[in-house]
Amino acid sequence: MGFIKDAMQPAGSLRARPLLTQIITLGMTISSALIIWKALICITGCESPVIVVVSGSMEPGFKRGDILFLHMNEDPIRAGDIVVFNIKGKTIPVVHRVIQVHEQQNNKEIYVLTKGDINKKDDRLGGIYGSGQLWLQRQHIMGRAIGFLPYEGWVTIVLTENPIVKYVLIGALSLVLITSKDRGAKQNSRTNE
Amino acid sequence: MHSFGYRANALLTVAVTILALMCAIASLSDNFNSPTPSAQVQVLNINWFQKHQDGNDEISLTLNISANLQSLFTWNTKQVFVFLAAEYETPMNSLNQVSLWDGIIPAKEHAKFWIHTSNKYRFIDQGSNLRGKDFNLTLHWHVMPKTGKMFADKIVMSGYRLPQDYR
Numbered sequence: 276m277g278f279i280k281d282a283m284q285p286a287g288s289l290r291a292r293p294l295l296t297q298i299i300t301l302g303m304t305i306s307s308a309l310i311i312w313k314a315l316i317c318i319t320g321c322e323s324p325v326i327v328v329v330s331g332s333m334e335p336g337f338k339r340g341d342i343l344f345l346h347m348n349e350d351p352i353r354a355g356d357i358v359v360f361n362i363k364g365k366t367i368p369v370v371h372r373v374i375q376v377h378e379q380q381n382n383k384e385i386y387v388l389t390k391g392d393i394n395k396k397d398d399r400l401g402g403i404y405g406s407g408q409l410w411l412q413r414q415h416i417m418g419r420a421i422g423f424l425p426y427e428g429w430v431t432i433v434l435t436e437n438p439i440v441k442y443v444l445i446g447a448l449s450l451v452l453i454t455s456k457d458r459g460a461k462q463n464s465r466t467n468e
Numbered sequence: 469m470h471s472f473g474y475r476a477n478a479l480l481t482v483a484v485t486i487l488a489l490m491c492a493i494a495s496l497s498d499n500f501n502s503p504t505p506s507a508q509v510q511v512l513n514i515n516w517f518q519k520h521q522d523g524n525d526e527i528s529l530t531l532n533i534s535a536n537l538q539s540l541f542t543w544n545t546k547q548v549f550v551f552l553a554a555e556y557e558t559p560m561n562s563l564n565q566v567s568l569w570d571g572i573i574p575a576k577e578h579a580k581f582w583i584h585t586s587n588k589y590r591f592i593d594q595g596s597n598l599r600g601k602d603f604n605l606t607l608h609w610h611v612m613p614k615t616g617k618m619f620a621d622k623i624v625m626s627g628y629r630l631p632q633d634y635r
Contacts, residue, residue, distance in 0.1 A: 336546070336547060375566050
């Protein structure tokens with residue numbers, strides 16, 4: 276690696292190397308996080324293998340802020356499964372339990388009705404489905420919940436519901452990054468003297 | 469390398485990793501539990517049985533459900549979600565599952581129960597196939613852990629039949 280150091284020295288001042296190192300380290304961290312995320316998507320077969328519970332409709336089982344692990348495979352959807360589904364026009368996916376399944380004879384097309392554990396009305400009566408929609412079908416369902424971690428999702432909820440916190444955090448992080456870089460450069464110049 | 473920032477970061481990373489490991493081990497311990505649940509359901513009465521204007525049959529039943537699910541609880545169990553579903557086949561659908569009743573068992577003491585109730589959710593068919601229909605009543609349960617993997621299982625009770633005529 277010595278020849279790289281020699282090549283870098285004449286290329287710029289002492290400030291170029293620590294800056295480049297930091298950029299590369301940052302890039303590597305982001306890339307490895309992305310690799311792990313994409314691998315999870317492949318393994319679990321869903322587009323978002325981990326989601327945060329945002330509504331209280333599945334209490335006392337799942338509270339706001341819990342993290343759910345999802346999995347999707349070819350197994351048929353059956354009553355009792357906790358499924359995550361998207362409704363056209365609504366941005367947040369819904370996590371509810373299946374209470375009715377009708378599976379057709381020949382093409383195995385399924386018609387599913389869901390309900391939050393604590394809700395009195397099922398999702399059709401309660402207006403959760405789009406207007407005129409009576410059932411959920413295969414294409415609406417993103418995955419089945421197979422496990423969960425309590426409380427960890429609170430950070431995501433706070434960030435989503437209070438965007439100000441996001442900006443404050445990014446501002447603080449950038450400040451820390453800039454000040455630490457200065458300290459790194461100062462240390463380098465001290466050792467080189 | 470000894471600033472507050474670095475130390476806090478290292479501490480947080482180790483803490484979160486250990487926490488995740490503990491949750492995983494807690495979840496694994498659930499695999500050592502071998503439950504022996506039991507259940508019984510009686511259909512006491514057919515309250516009414518009609519066909520709606522849109523062509524779908526609906527029936528109202530009174531049920532007597534008794535079960536002992538105490539062996540499902542471990543130290544890592546938050547609650548057990550239990551529900552009773554009627555399952556039957558029709559010419560159009562190879563499988564129909566309709567949930568008639570559900571409940572949440574928060575603790576082991578409540579897991580041995582006996583209830584007398586009419587169906588909590590409406591038993592409506594997709595079509596008009598319920599007259600004289602043979603069906604199974606299946607008691608399903610989902611063990612929801614304090615942390616980790618969820619387990620589900622069921623007991624199938626067969627031999628029930630709906631009346632031949634509307635009433």
